Ligand code: SF4
């Protein structure tokens with residue numbers, strides 16, 4: 001349902017930024033053609049701000065588009081979970097802070113939708129969300145919640161999986177990855193997958209074959225999961241984008257849990273924290 005108050009505040013801020021030329025482009029949401037999922041909107045002139053909306057269908061992480069606008073003054077609407085990915089992009093020097101104007105939104109949650117049909121229920125990430133206020137913003141739209149860091153993700157499904165034997169776990173993932181059609185929607189939707197040439201498409205050196213086949217699929221998913229370790233912000237967008245419902249979030253949560261246990265690190269809570277894979281502490285040798 002459209003949140004008229006948040007929508008109006010976003011439109012007002014977007015108009016102000018475009019009129020003053022503080023931003024060349026405002027990336028926000030507009031109503032999708034199916035009405036079930038809002039779609040990303042790129043607004044370049046004040047006349048276009050009336051297209052912007054904010055409601056419980058605004059699922060996309062718009063920070064994903066910032067890497068393609070390097071060096072151009074860009075304003076972007078960010079929910080709390082999405083704002084964590086801006087922090088990761090800043091840590092990784094993929095965007096310059098002075099070129100990004102973050103319109104943070106304290107959101108109440110996004111609803112599930114399957115193939116253009118709203119399901120009514122909140123998304124899993126939103127059911128577990130305890131930090132509705134973005135950790136980074138230039139202006140906050142909506143009421144701030146507790147300043148404490150949000151609680152870690154729910155790892156109960158990881159625990160269920162770990163209760164199985166290694167053979168059962170291997171069989172489970174082999175079954176899942178065998179269904180993958182290598183469409184790469186999971187990669188394309190992820191803010192953290194920004195390499196111009198993904199390892200999976202490199203021919204020299206060839207890391208894995210491009211065939212849609214169980215062993216190659218498995219290699220793609222294992223390496224992608226490692227590339228997101230300590231960086232994934234648990235938005236679940238890769239799983240939502242998957243046309244064959246592979247439970248990618250389960251794999252992501254496992255690596256999130258490991259990163260928390262081994263390094264005490266949670267991704268994207270601040271732009272200054274160093275990601276564990278990008279640094280080294282001598283005591284790690286012990
Ligand atoms: S996880 Fe939290 S911040 Fe993200 S969309 Fe859901 S309620 Fe909003």
Ligand code: SF4
Nearest residue numbers: 190232233235236238
């Ligand atoms: S949940 Fe998926 S899409 Fe979101 S950051 Fe993690 S790997 Fe990327």
Ligand code: SF4
Nearest residue numbers: 180181183184186242
């Ligand atoms: S979105 Fe699903 S089917 Fe497509 S590559 Fe990713 S896991 Fe495979």
